[in-house]
Amino acid sequence: MDKNKYQKYINNFRRKLTPSLRPGVGLSCSIYPSKDGGAILEFRIGNASENDDEYKEVSESLGAALSHIEQSAFGGNLEGFQFSGTNTILEDNRIIYIKESNPKEWSDFAARKDVTALFSNSQGASK
16 A cells, blocks of 8 residues: 555645635545555545544455445446446545555546536536
8 A cells, every 4th residue: 555645635635625725624535555555535624623634444445445435426236346446426525535555546647637627517506
């Protein structure tokens, strides 16, 4: 598990998102790594939340990792799912990223792109 790669992305993502959040709002992250180097990042946004990161056990695949997260976007046998690039799930106070192992998905540019996409998606949904 390349914990440094994940942590660098998480720190960059937080740094880019935090200026858009109200003061006192925190962003915790649960990291569900897979053996192939990809991971699922479950960010929780909340008032007075600590900016804590919790690394979970390494899963065989991204689909297997997804089966450990309560979400309503995907159902059935999740272990058979194949993911590429970055996939985003927005639910309640959570942002869930399913990211493949490609280094481009974990770069500073990717963090910036992911934050920008959050705001373009939320503005489009409210129109």
